[in-house]
Amino acid sequence: MASAVKIPRPRRIPVQVANGSRFDRRLAEILEHATEVFCEKGYAGASMRDLSRSSGMSLAGMYYYFESKERLLYLIQKHTFTTIVERLRERLEGVSHPEHRIRVFILNHLQYFLTNQKAMKVLSHEDDALKNGFGAEIATMKREYYRICRQLMDEFKQARNLDFSSRMAVLSLFGMMNWIYTWYNPRVDADVAELARQMGDILLDGICSRPKGKRKSHN
Amino acid sequence: MASAVKIPRPRRIPVQVANGSRFDRRLAEILEHATEVFCEKGYAGASMRDLSRSSGMSLAGMYYYFESKERLLYLIQKHTFTTIVERLRERLEGVSHPEHRIRVFILNHLQYFLTNQKAMKVLSHEDDALKNGFGAEIATMKREYYRICRQLMDEFKQARNLDFSSRMAVLSLFGMMNWIYTWYNPRVDADVAELARQMGDILLDGICSRPKGKRKSHN
DNA sequence: TTATAATTCGAACGAACGTTCGAATAAGCA
DNA sequence: TGCTTATTCGAACGTTCGTTCGAATTATAA
Numbered sequence: 297m298a299s300a301v302k303i304p305r306p307r308r309i310p311v312q313v314a315n316g317s318r319f320d321r322r323l324a325e326i327l328e329h330a331t332e333v334f335c336e337k338g339y340a341g342a343s344m345r346d347l348s349r350s351s352g353m354s355l356a357g358m359y360y361y362f363e364s365k366e367r368l369l370y371l372i373q374k375h376t377f378t379t380i381v382e383r384l385r386e387r388l389e390g391v392s393h394p395e396h397r398i399r400v401f402i403l404n405h406l407q408y409f410l411t412n413q414k415a416m417k418v419l420s421h422e423d424d425a426l427k428n429g430f431g432a433e434i435a436t437m438k439r440e441y442y443r444i445c446r447q448l449m450d451e452f453k454q455a456r457n458l459d460f461s462s463r464m465a466v467l468s469l470f471g472m473m474n475w476i477y478t479w480y481n482p483r484v485d486a487d488v489a490e491l492a493r494q495m496g497d498i499l500l501d502g503i504c505s506r507p508k509g510k511r512k513s514h515n
Numbered sequence: 516m517a518s519a520v521k522i523p524r525p526r527r528i529p530v531q532v533a534n535g536s537r538f539d540r541r542l543a544e545i546l547e548h549a550t551e552v553f554c555e556k557g558y559a560g561a562s563m564r565d566l567s568r569s570s571g572m573s574l575a576g577m578y579y580y581f582e583s584k585e586r587l588l589y590l591i592q593k594h595t596f597t598t599i600v601e602r603l604r605e606r607l608e609g610v611s612h613p614e615h616r617i618r619v620f621i622l623n624h625l626q627y628f629l630t631n632q633k634a635m636k637v638l639s640h641e642d643d644a645l646k647n648g649f650g651a652e653i654a655t656m657k658r659e660y661y662r663i664c665r666q667l668m669d670e671f672k673q674a675r676n677l678d679f680s681s682r683m684a685v686l687s688l689f690g691m692m693n694w695i696y697t698w699y700n701p702r703v704d705a706d707v708a709e710l711a712r713q714m715g716d717i718l719l720d721g722i723c724s725r726p727k728g729k730r731k732s733h734n
Numbered sequence: 735t736t737a738t739a740a741t742t743c744g745a746a747c748g749a750a751c752g753t754t755c756g757a758a759t760a761a762g763c764a
Numbered sequence: 765t766g767c768t769t770a771t772t773c774g775a776a777c778g779t780t781c782g783t784t785c786g787a788a789t790t791a792t793a794a
Binding site: 537562563564574575578582583584 | 780781782783784785791
């Protein structure tokens with residue numbers, strides 16, 4: 297028998313093996329806890345030791361599930377984004393009225409934002425923490441999400457024969473919605489549906505009151 | 516002659532001695548460069564070595580001007596806030612028409628935001644990086660700024676006999692305005708004055724279309 | 735010039751960082 | 765039961781972190 301020769305282990309092949317495997321479930325748990333910590337301390341401010349403590353796993357053990365802290369953030373952001381876009385597509389399916397479609401968009405965004413407040417804060421707050429490859433993919437998803445909203449806005453504009461900057465309207469809407477994590481307090485503020493309605497009102501009435509070719513004077 | 520006895524130096528008394536002294540000017544320079552670095556890397560992500568490199572001063576030399584990295588962030592945020600509120604007060608002085616007063620607020624905010632984009636990003640992005648004492652003071656200034664805007668909104672509401680949530684209106688407005696640092700591109704987007712006008716239109720028309728006691732139906 | 739105060743810096747401190755390694759344990763299947 | 769693979773971990777790695785110290789340098793005023 298030959299003396300024991302060290303065979304190099306094939307490390308870290310998995311990353312996403314089966315669907316709902318033990319590995320996947322544990323990884324999902326870690327992502328959930330990590331999201332909370334990233335939300336509280338920010339990406340750079342959260343140490344791997346913080347993250348391991350929060351999910352009750354040893355520091356070294358974490359690296360069995362992902363190869364770096366950056367990759368962990370990437371996994372969180374990707375999962376968050378994928379989910380929100382997926383839900384949006386489902387909800388838009390049966391709705392054809394342009395105004396309703398925008399209202400569906402707003403409701404979906406706010407609903408997801410408020411039930412996954414931590415994840416969304418991480419997503420909107422740490423959007424430039426990822427370098428090169430990772431960052432580019434997330435940025436693409438973000439652009440796609442913007443594109444969807446922009447298209448809804450254009451359809452609305454055309455249907456009503458209105459004249460306003462879709463870009464401004466979409467970006468203002470995102471601003472209103474994404475800022476919510478800084479102030480929302482369930483004991484003071486209305487529920488999601490009412491909030492979505494109010495923001496929809498502000499936006500839609502705001503852009504509606506300037507019909508094509510006319511300019512309201514402000515004196 | 517007595518042997519040389521070390522007299523403990525009175526370290527770090529200054530912090531803000533005279534107005535426009537050499538010390539103050541150099542400190543202002545450091546703050547300016549540090550703002551840029553904080554903006555790019557975030558508070559936690561920017562190291563004291565990054566900060567010292569950016570202002571061309573040695574690492575140790577920085578500590579002559581402030582006693583900790585946290586205090587440096589505090590100085591930046593305080594200066595930014597003080598300036599923006601100061602300018603706002605000046606500009607509101609001669610204006611009495613409620614709608615105009617809100618438009619002045621928006622213009623002032625956006626103007627300061629776009630000319631001091633970096634500082635404002637640091638201000639809105641790192642608002643929970645400061646601990647306890649420092650954080651509390653900045654939070655107070657923020658509340659005061661919110662209060663001013665809220666009051667303008669209430670006056671407008673009363674003057675026009677409207678019915679809407681001032682809180683929602685103010686926070687939506689802040690959202691629209693503060694989100695701007697994520698998208699503004701001077702080569703694509705309108706100038707500040709036009710931008711302020713458009714955001715003012717969206718907000719004011721949006722909240723105006725629901726007169727007291729009435730509810731527009733959305734079908 | 736000389737004495738004093740203001741400013742700057744190289745070098746180092748201990749602590750915390752992200753990551754790695756090989757051994758130890760648990761799970762799954764024969 | 766044993767064998768194999770999947771999972772977990774303590775201990776350590778080299779680096780970088782924020783901060784400090786005392787000495788060196790520069791400005792100020794006599």
